[in-house]
Amino acid sequence: MIEISELTKYYGTRKAVGPLSFTIDKGEVVGLLGLNGAGKTTTLRMLSSDLLPTSGQMLVDGLDLAEVPEKVQPRIGYLPDRPPLYGEMTVREFLVFAARLRGMKGRLEERVTEVIEMTDLGEYADEPIDTLSHGYRQRVGIAQAIVHKPALLLLDEPISGLDPVQIVEMRTLIRSLKGDHTIVLSSHILSEISETCDRLLVIRDGEIVASGSEQELSTQMAAAKSFRVAVRVPSGYRDTPFEGVRKLLEEIDGVQKVTRAEAPLGERGVVAAGVAATLDVRELAVKRLVEADFGVVGLERTGKELERVFLQLTGKEDAA
Known part of the structure; x- marks a missing residue:
């Protein structure tokens, strides 16, 4: 379970996000839905430990990110809105590199092969990342985020820039990861996020203004x-x-x-x-x-x- 309590981020006196408080059950797929500038990316960066919050608490399986980051960070996988991919590497080389960065040892090549199959990258496993389409680079970004089997998977705008066919394929991929991971993904593409997620958190001006399924949100709006x-x-x-x-x-x-x-x-x-x-x-x-x-x-x-x-x-x- 993921538990967020009174999480905030300030830049000087300007509030960017918060206070945020919500929980996410194990295996749940939750969408963070909001306009550009609403605070989605800042929230995900804090949840990933890429950005320190000003205040508040985040627990992953009961472990406090601030108190024991060395135990929590290996439980988190993160796909930023602009994945840091090394274009000169092949897909396989990059995923082995990413696995080693996360401290994986032993039979990591087997895990990399497994992740390549899960993300349908087999045909391109030995191709340089620079030669891939945007949709397949997004798949590589997801593969590096799950290679270490994280409990929590954070995806920032994974559907952005994809064509209609790639959107359907990405939605199928994200659904296939449900159960093995608790997933939080951000988007402003309403129809796609509603079809992919179990629950939506609507964020405005850095605060959660509503939460629930599509039907529940409609009901809340009378x-x-x-x-x-x-x-x-x-x-x-x-x-x-x-x-x-x-x-x-x-x-x-x-x-x-x-x-x-x-x-x-x-x-x-x-x-x-x-x-x-x-x-x-x-x-x-x-x-x-x-x-x-x-x-x-x-x-x-x-x-x-x-x-x-x-x-x-x-x-x-x-x-x-």
Whole structure:
């Protein structure tokens, strides 16, 4: 288990990250999700011991990184956003070198061969790293991070810069590592991180503002209190139909925003509105609409896709 408590990083008086507090269960795949500059890389650098925190505590399997770093660091594998690869080395030479740097002895060549197979690098094992595509260099970066069998694997933007085929392959690779390693990966690619991870931590301005699965985050954003309503416009209605519906609904306490929605196909004289609310106002909304002679022909709850949840949590929904 990974336990983070009140972790912070300051540069002078400027806060970069924190305070962060969260736990990660053994074998879990957790995504650190945030906009550029939110603090993802700084957080991973602290978790990897590459950057000293200003304050706070990090425990890996009950061991304190600050107190016994020599025992904790071998339990951590780290892929930075720009992997430090030696292009003139072959893949195999580099992984042997990385294994020795981590203090591995004995039959390390066998472990290197095993890792090459795990990351599907066999065809390129004896090729110089400089000759590989970006996607395969990322695989080499992951291979060096797992060669010593770490308990905790940290991946900073492992999907960045990959083409669609490589993204699918990388997602499959990361999933294959689940169970053998506890994994924390950062990204701003929402659909890919949601499909890869068991749980998401949303970071904004250096702080965790929400955590949970995609479905749990949507629920936290009051998806059950948002709905779409379709109404038939009364004959002879003189106002603009949607504006009339919007005015009626926005007068209800708890309604935050009313937007135009797509009306049901084939329904003439019907308009639809999406309602975002802090309270469950569906019953009252129907009552008000019926009193104004609108015929309610449909009403359904609406959830929020991860992209909208992410934009709202990071304060960027209006800019999207």
